[in-house]
Amino acid sequence: MSFDSLKISTGWINIEIISEPTVVLTFKGYAPVVQVRVLQTKLDYYMYISAKSIAEGIEPLRKKNNGNFTKLRFSIRKAGEDKFAAYEIKEITTQ
Numbered sequence: 001m002s003f004d005s006l007k008i009s010t011g012w013i014n015i016e017i018i019s020e021p022t023v024v025l026t027f028k029g030y031a032p033v034v035q036v037r038v039l040q041t042k043l044d045y046y047m048y049i050s051a052k053s054i055a056e057g058i059e060p061l062r063k064k065n066n067g068n069f070t071k072l073r074f075s076i077r078k079a080g081e082d083k084f085a086a087y088e089i090k091e092i093t094t095q
Helices: 052-064
Strands: 013-017 022-026 029-038 044-048 073-078 087-091
Touching: 052 073, 052 087
Parallel strands: none
Antiparallel strands: 013 029, 013 073, 022 029, 029 044, 073 087
């Protein structure tokens, strides 16, 4: 995959998922990712989606989107500075 990985910190980032999940090879084995577009910059990245807090935040949105990841729009951030802090996700409907 030719995109860079999206770095998520404690500030909100508005993104749109632009692909269905695929996997990338990491030093730990395969990891699930989706391609995303940062709405503020229009730059494309890939985002790891294996964290439980990401899955729990995206799943209700995916169900509302006929089971698809593509075209989901939401804001995402980490709940704290800790490496293992949970991710927070809020649906966005305009942009």
